[in-house]
Amino acid sequence: MRGRNGRWRVADLPTTEAGVERAFSYFIAGVRLGTIAQMIPAVHIGIATSPDEAVYLACWAAAAFAAVTVSAVTLARRRPLGAASSAADFALACVLLVLGPQVLAPGERLGTWVAFQPAYVLSVILTASGVRSRILWAGGLLGIVVCYLVYLSGEVDGDMTSTAIGNVLTFVVYALVARMFFGYTRRIAHDADASRAHAAELARREEERRAQVMMHNGVAIMRLLTEPGTDAARSQLIDQAEVELRRMRSYLRGRAPDEDRAAAHASARSVVLAAMIKRVCDRFADLNVDALLDLGADLKLPAAQAEALERALESLLLNVRMHARADAVVVHLDQGAAGSWTLTVRDDGVGFDPASVTTGVGLREVVVGELRLRGLDVEIESAVGEGTTVTISSGPAQSAVHADRDTSTGAA
Amino acid sequence: MRPRVAVVDDASLIRESFGLLMSRLDVVAAVATVEELARRRPVVDVVLLDLHLANLEQQPDVRQGIAAIRALRGQGYRVCVYSQEERRFVLAACIAAGASGVVSKALPTARAEQLVLDVASGGTVVPQSVVGILEVLVRRDCITLLSERQRQLLHGRARGLTYAQIAKQLFVSESTLRGYWLDLTRSLSDSLRSLTPGEIERALGLAPGDLLEFWSGDATDVKDWWRVDTGR
Numbered sequence: 039m040r041g042r043n044g045r046w047r048v049a050d051l052p053t054t055e056a057g058v059e060r061a062f063s064y065f066i067a068g069v070r071l072g073t074i075a076q077m078i079p080a081v082h083i084g085i086a087t088s089p090d091e092a093v094y095l096a097c098w099a100a101a102a103f104a105a106v107t108v109s110a111v112t113l114a115r116r117r118p119l120g121a122a123s124s125a126a127d128f129a130l131a132c133v134l135l136v137l138g139p140q141v142l143a144p145g146e147r148l149g150t151w152v153a154f155q156p157a158y159v160l161s162v163i164l165t166a167s168g169v170r171s172r173i174l175w176a177g178g179l180l181g182i183v184v185c186y187l188v189y190l191s192g193e194v195d196g197d198m199t200s201t202a203i204g205n206v207l208t209f210v211v212y213a214l215v216a217r218m219f220f221g222y223t224r225r226i227a228h229d230a231d232a233s234r235a236h237a238a239e240l241a242r243r244e245e246e247r248r249a250q251v252m253m254h255n256g257v258a259i260m261r262l263l264t265e266p267g268t269d270a271a272r273s274q275l276i277d278q279a280e281v282e283l284r285r286m287r288s289y290l291r292g293r294a295p296d297e298d299r300a301a302a303h304a305s306a307r308s309v310v311l312a313a314m315i316k317r318v319c320d321r322f323a324d325l326n327v328d329a330l331l332d333l334g335a336d337l338k339l340p341a342a343q344a345e346a347l348e349r350a351l352e353s354l355l356l357n358v359r360m361h362a363r364a365d366a367v368v369v370h371l372d373q374g375a376a377g378s379w380t381l382t383v384r385d386d387g388v389g390f391d392p393a394s395v396t397t398g399v400g401l402r403e404v405v406v407g408e409l410r411l412r413g414l415d416v417e418i419e420s421a422v423g424e425g426t427t428v429t430i431s432s433g434p435a436q437s438a439v440h441a442d443r444d445t446s447t448g449a450a
Numbered sequence: 451m452r453p454r455v456a457v458v459d460d461a462s463l464i465r466e467s468f469g470l471l472m473s474r475l476d477v478v479a480a481v482a483t484v485e486e487l488a489r490r491r492p493v494v495d496v497v498l499l500d501l502h503l504a505n506l507e508q509q510p511d512v513r514q515g516i517a518a519i520r521a522l523r524g525q526g527y528r529v530c531v532y533s534q535e536e537r538r539f540v541l542a543a544c545i546a547a548g549a550s551g552v553v554s555k556a557l558p559t560a561r562a563e564q565l566v567l568d569v570a571s572g573g574t575v576v577p578q579s580v581v582g583i584l585e586v587l588v589r590r591d592c593i594t595l596l597s598e599r600q601r602q603l604l605h606g607r608a609r610g611l612t613y614a615q616i617a618k619q620l621f622v623s624e625s626t627l628r629g630y631w632l633d634l635t636r637s638l639s640d641s642l643r644s645l646t647p648g649e650i651e652r653a654l655g656l657a658p659g660d661l662l663e664f665w666s667g668d669a670t671d672v673k674d675w676w677r678v679d680t681g682r
Contacts, residue, residue: 326556330582330608332654333589365561368578368610384610424612 118168362387
């Protein structure tokens with residue numbers, strides 16, 4: 039559960055662009071308030087030693103006020119400062135630096151917390167790393183470096199020169215590193231969001247495709263049922279419709295958790311390919327199908343692959359029934375070397391021009407899409423007036439289950 | 451010129467309507483039995499033969515099936531079986547017995563007529579299911595094909611490919627392929643005839659004795675030979 043307190047925990051922040059911006063706001067508030075905390079112990083010394091204690095106190099109070107305000111604003115906005123606020127923050131830092139020589143005693147501008155200005159300026163630089171505008175960021179940094187040189191004027195002698203140069207480099211290097219870190223983190227978050235969106239789109243398309251695959255054959259059979267035909271033909275179609283109805287109901291029910299185990303068990307089973315093909319061809323007795331399966335009589339496939347192949351073969355024969363006007367159909371199974379196999383479905387019907395015809399859901403998804411998804415090759419060759427040949431094949435890597443592995447399952 | 455054909459069929463309706471429905475054929479004789487055709491001895495390009503000729507009322511003991519094909523071949527006739535028979539081993543036995551073609555009565559009339567014309571002009575018409583059997587026998591070394599080209603042609607025909615498709619794959623003309631196919635089917639028919647039922651059963655993974663009735667020279671003379679069901 040994400041309670042009110044939990045929402046403030048970094049570990050609970052989402053790894054999104056919004057989450058990253060919010061993490062930046064925590065970082066900025068931490069840096070700014072932490073700097074003020076470090077400034078507090080030395081404030082009374084600063085007031086005591088300052089040549090102009092009222093202005094010193096005003097500068098200190100302005101810095102503290104700005105730090106608290108920036109922290110509150112970033113936390114409320116849940117992201118770093120905008121351009122205008124950041125420019126004001128830079129401007130105040132520059133003013134504090136320029137006033138430094140006036141409010142600090144000689145010899146105190148380097149190496150003490152009485153001179154809070156350099157540490158405060160560093161926190162402003164880190165805050166500005168989250169600003170989107172590169173020009174504002176670079177201009178602000180340049181302004182601070184210049185003002186820091188003004189701040190040091192008259193104070194730097196031979197011993198302190200290296201410290202002064204080191205401080206300037208600290209401003210520049212920290213500014214660059216922090217900005218790179220902010221930018222890179224933002225890019226990761228952006229890519230993560232884009233990847234999530236892409237994954238969601240792919241999942242949506244996959245679900246759409248699954249629905250098309252599940253529904254296509256059923257729709258084709260329903261269409262055939264609406265057309266006039268003999269009682270025998272209708273009876274055969276009704277048998278097929280019942281098979282498709284079971285498939286569609288199973289899809290609409292979705293997969294219950296305990297069905298995962300059943301599915302895993304099913305994927306371990308194997309199906310005799312020739313028996314499955316024969317069963318499908320028998321459903322299309324009206325097409326005069328010659329099923330030549332002797333050369334692959336011993337072939338077995340994993341149940342999931344065989345199920346996809348059964349749907350694809352059904353879809354192909356439905357296409358022949360609805361569109362091809364064929365006199366004869368040949369379904370030929372051949373087992374090659376190393377367990378590879380080829381299933382050829384050939385009809386002598388009207389054919390089509392693959393270049394000018396957009397293939398329907400049946401060929402595109404149920405046949406090509408589903409079978410390629412399961413590692414099978416599909417080739418469709420057709421020409422107007424010359425029939426259609428569909429070749430489904432499996433390379434050695436996707437070969438059939440070894441013939442003697444499971445003799446218990448016939449046609450599933 | 452239309453090819454001359456003789457029709458042997460026990461159904462008078464088919465005998466009498468053949469010439470009317472297949473106008474590209476010149477039906478010079480239409481008889482009910484092979485014995486009658488043998489008596490008349492017409493000169494024809496092809497005999498169209500129904501496999502099932504015996505019936506209890508009219509002609510209970512006439513020659514039919516494989517015996518009829520052998521009798522006609524013995525008299526020098528070119529035979530094209532025209533039948534409702536669909537069992538592939540029965541059809542294969544017809545080809546083995548010397549039939550030049552097997553045409554199904556289930557085909558549309560125009561298609562059947564075209565196939566008969568092919569046989570009459572010297573071609574062969576082998577049913578797809580029999581081409582499948584031949585391919586298995588070749589692949590399992592029961593029948594030896596001489597050339598790689600013949601194997602490729604049989605491979606394509608077994609998958610139902612047209613001459614045009616195979617010609618494209620093999621870079622030869624369709625007419626060349628038709629010539630190859632004629633030689634190939636004659637050679638395969640001869641080889642098929644020389645095989646014993648046991649050899650074919652082993653090659654096709656059938657049980658011993660499944661084919662005995664189709665291939666036995668004696669058994670084919672019994673009048674109900676076509677009723678044998680292999681149980682496949």
